[in-house]
Amino acid sequence: MVVVMQEGATDEQIQKVIDRLVAMGFDVHRSTGATHTVLGAVGIRTDFDPRDVELLDGVREVVRITQPYKLASRHFRPEGTVVDLGRSVRIGGNEVIVAAGPCSVESSDQIHAIAERVSKSGAKILRGGAFKPRTSPYTFQGLGEKGLQLMRQAADKYGLFVVSEVMDPSQVSMMLNYVDVLQVGARNMQNYHLLRALGEIQKPVLLKRGMAATIEELLLSAEYILSGGNYNVVLCERGIRTFETYTRNTLDIAAIPVIKKLSHLPIFADPSNGTGRRDKVPPMARAAVAAGADGLLIEVHNDPEHALSDGAQSLYADQFAQLMAELRIIAPAVGRRIG
Ligand code: PEP
């Protein structure tokens, strides 16, 4: 951290700041210029609050140099993390991995029909919610464990992996029987009990960005899982709340290259929740791959008009097939392949 003192700060004020920094555990290097004194505070502490220094008398500005997360930082693993699902499906390598399926698992027929179509088009992971975090308590809440069973059966039949949302620590051990990746939804990105529980297992976690979360907050949430010992974490940009109302959320495509630079963790994009509109999903999926996403999470339904949740943002199976064909052209332009 660098502390810039105000012009005319007194020696007494400067000494008080130095004493405070030393008490916080930093080594302090003082540089006195013609008008300003600058203090360089060096140390490995990540748990300090720069505002504690900012408020001291005579301080003009505090600039944080180190990131508040360590294990999620790119420095920790410069070569990048690859999350291996098995059967040659690796997230974070050269291949872009696509997870597709309905918003919610609704019935055996529905999930089988969708699994068949998305696997034919090249999806490697079947997505589908069994526990749904719905905005209204009166809407469909998901089939629970039964939904996971149906999804597992359909995925096994078509050679797919399964990703599904976990909402509560109490569901983790039951879900391990059915899923290959545990999804943490946007609404739970800061459910720290859940994050800690997921740090205690080794199953991959797809951690979605909260709808009002900064990139730093997302990486700090990932840090909770990593610090528990689970390094199989994949991040997911799914759109944030902005002043724009045309789309359901604003898909922050720029977050993809930003996160690639800041962190070694793979990053997915979810253009379905990111836009909320079926017609806007393919362009944003293409943009995400062009921007360097390691994978996509896409809602696809066999009968979107009658979907029990998020029909409007679910692609028809034919649209999904078309999108996959386009992605196979775009990925090589940025040195990738669709897995
Ligand atoms: C979902 O993927 O179905 C979902 C609920 O997403 P989010 O948590 O991003 O809203």
Ligand code: MN
């Ligand atoms: Mn959904």
